């Protein structure tokens with residue numbers, strides 16, 4: 125009997141630490157051949173670049189497939205399924221497939237795609253890993269917790285009280301087999317109470333684990349054997365497909381093409397001159413983020429007189445920057461993707477960053 129290839133879905137909100145967790149996993153894969161499918165919100169391919177540049181043995185550029193044609197959960201049939209089939213049809217198929225969703229994806233449609241005839245007999249969902257930004261959850265950034273959202277739905281089927289953030293959060297948590305409370309370094313003593321709270325809210329059998337920089341052993345993340353596609357009903361979407369949005373989008377066809385609040389978010393790219401002082405630039409980025417309520421900002425820059433490329437990574441008010449690799453032939457300058465709730469003042473943000 126042919127055994128199915130396991131696939132792990134890694135989901136979680138923008139900047140929670142999905143790419144960091146996957147990178148750690150690749151570095152500690154214990155000889156497994158892992159293929160990655162990654163889908164990013166914002167067209168810069170930062171995650172793909174970070175993972176491709178990893179230089180990790182057993183992980184060649186061929187093993188990283190970027191799906192940048194919109195949100196993975198909305199283009200399942202067009203993009204995701206053919207990509208999976210291509211991976212499975214390789215002469216040497218991978219031992220394990222890891223799928224990183226965009227921070228705005230609902231994982232449920234992806235799990236459901238594993239029922240597709242071409243996939244069902246060959247691949248199975250080993251587990252859904254939902255990465256949370258521990259400090260953001262503790263601070264109530266996603267506001268409504270699941271119990272409250274459920275109560276609210278029971279009381280009133282109009283979804284209008286929910287923010288797009290709390291919707292995504294609730295759906296991503298509802299789908300999880302494992303919840304990773306990441307950035308526990310920033311939570312300190314707040315970690316244990318948050319883990320306990322999430323455990324009490326999670327479905328039966330869901331594991332809740334704290335992590336820093338997504339550093340979890342491969343054996344913890346992989347090989348769960350969950351077969352998530354067979355109990356999709358347990359992972360109900362707290363939020364259904366926003367048919368009121370579908371009505372606004374006459375091109376939408378079928379329920380794999382719902383909009384589920386993506387239109388509540390937007391992203392754009394800013395090109396700026398090269399950076400002279402990385403520390404001062406990080407302070408400027410933090411100011412712009414605060415002034416404009418930006419959720420996520422990331423990208424690359426050259427720095428005057430420096431041969432290395434600067435990576436800039438910001439999640440809410442926290443800005444990380446570090447040199448990651450030689451610039452090589454990259455043009456000098458800065459290229460950043462900015463992501464936030466719809467209505468960002470793009471002109472003002474662009475000007476401030478330039």
Ligand SMILES: Nc1nc2c(ncn2[C@@H]2O[C@H](COP(=O)(O)OP(=O)(O)OP(=O)(O)O)[C@@H](O)[C@H]2O)c(=O)[nH]1
Nearest residue numbers: 137138139140141142143144227307336337437444
């Ligand atoms: N302090 C701290 N920072 C972290 C941790 N994990 C990730 N980060 C940082 O958080 C930022 C975002 O991490 P990513 O791994 O890119 O997050 P992501 O979920 O892949 O982001 P998107 O793909 O944009 O949704 C980076 O600057 C990371 O270095 C952690 O445990 N502690």
